[in-house]
Amino acid sequence: KAGVTQTPRYLIKTRGQQVTLSCSPISGHRSVSWYQQTPGQGLQFLFEYFSETQRNKGNFPGRFSGRQFSNSRSEMNVSTLELGDSALYLCASSLVSRLAGGIQETQYFGPGTRLLVL
Amino acid sequence: GESVGLHLPTLSVQEGDNSIINCAYSNSASDYFIWYKQESGKGPQFIIDIRSNMDKRQGQRVTVLLNKTVKHLSLQIAATQPGDSAVYFCAENRGTGGSYIPTFGRGTSLIVHP
Numbered sequence: 001k002a003g004v005t006q007t008p009r010y011l012i013k014t015r016g017q018q019v020t021l022s023c024s025p026i027s028g029h030r031s032v033s034w035y036q037q038t039p040g041q042g043l044q045f046l047f048e049y050f051s052e053t054q055r056n057k058g059n060f061p062g063r064f065s066g067r068q069f070s071n072s073r074s075e076m077n078v079s080t081l082e083l084g085d086s087a088l089y090l091c092a093s094s095l096v097s098r099l100a101g102g103i104q105e106t107q108y109f110g111p112g113t114r115l116l117v118l
Numbered sequence: 119g120e121s122v123g124l125h126l127p128t129l130s131v132q133e134g135d136n137s138i139i140n141c142a143y144s145n146s147a148s149d150y151f152i153w154y155k156q157e158s159g160k161g162p163q164f165i166i167d168i169r170s171n172m173d174k175r176q177g178q179r180v181t182v183l184l185n186k187t188v189k190h191l192s193l194q195i196a197a198t199q200p201g202d203s204a205v206y207f208c209a210e211n212r213g214t215g216g217s218y219i220p221t222f223g224r225g226t227s228l229i230v231h232p
Contacts, residue, residue: 004161031217043162043207043222056219090161096217105150105211105218109161 002026004093004110012116018079021113025072025093031055032074033107034066037088046089049074081117088112126205128227137195137230141208141223146189148210150218153182153193156225157204165193165206195228203230 005024013019025032034046045058049068066076072093078085092107131137143151149170154162168175168182168191175182181194191208207225211218 042224045220045222048217048219050217055217058219092161094217106164106167107152109163111159111161 004091004108006089006091006110006113008113009111010114010116012118013081014118015081015083017081018077019081019115020075020077021089021091021115023074023076023091023093023110025074025091026095026108029093029095029108030072031094031096031105032068032072033092033094034074034076035090035092036060037090037112038086043090046076078115083117086115086117088114126225126227128229130229130231131198133198133200133230133232135198137198137202137228139193139195139206139226139228141191141193141226143189143191143208143210143221143223145210145212145221146186148212148221150211150213151182151184151191152209152211152220153180153191153206154209154222155202155204155206162207198228198230200230200232203228 007022031050033048035043037043046060047066048056052068063079068074090109090112092109094105094107096105152167153165155165156162166177166180166182168184173184179196183192205225205227208223209220211220
C-alpha cells in the first residue's frame with residue numbers, strides 16, 4: 001500500500017506570497033492532519049480534517065487554512081507568508097480504530113514539504 | 119538532513135546497549151500517549167502507544183512506561199542498533215470531537231555507535 005505523499009517536497013517563496021501544499025493520504029484513510037515542524041518550536045499541530053470537515057484546530061493564525069476533498073486528499077494554504085513560516089510541513093493520515101478502551105489513532109506521516117520564505 | 123531542534127538533548131549509546139529516553143508531559147487530562155521516531159529527511163514514524171489506564175506496554179524491542187503521578191513517560195529500547203539512530207519524541211493526546219489533539223515533546227537525539 002502506498003504511503004502518504006506530499007507535494008511539492010521543496011518550495012521557496014518570498015514574504016507576502018501565498019502557498020498551497022498538497023497531501024494524498026494512504027488509501028482508505030479518511031482523517032488527514034497537518035503539522036508544522038521548526039527547530040525553535042518543534043512539531044506543532046495545525047489542523048485535522050475528516051470527511052471534508054475540519055475536526056480540530058491548533059493555535060495558528062487564520063493565515064493558515066486547509067481543506068479536504070471527497071477523495072480524502074487535502075491541501076493547506078498559507079497566505080501572506082512571513083519569514084517565520086519557514087518550516088517543514090508534515091501531513092499525516094490516520095486509520096482510526098475504536099477499541100474497548102477508547103479510540104486508538106495510528107498516524108502515518110508523509111515526508112513533508114520544506115518551505116523556505118525569503 | 120532534517121534537524122528538529124538546535125539544542126536537542128542527546129543520548130549516545132554503544133550498539134547492543136539498552137537505551138532509555140524520557141519525556142515529561144504537561145496536561146493531566148491527556149489520555150493517550152505515543153512515541154515517534156524521526157530519521158533524517160523523513161516524517162515521524164509511529165513506534166508504540168499507551169493509554170492512560172495503563173502503566174506499561176511492550177512492543178518489539180521497545181517498552182513504554184507511563185507514570186501519571188509525575189506526568190512522565192519513558193521509552194526503553196533493548197539491544198540498541200545503529201538503525202535506531204534518530205530523533206525520538208513523545209506526543210500527549212487529549213481526546214476531543216472523536217479524535218485527538220496532540221502536543222509533542224521537543225525530542226531526544228539518539229546516537230548509536232557501532
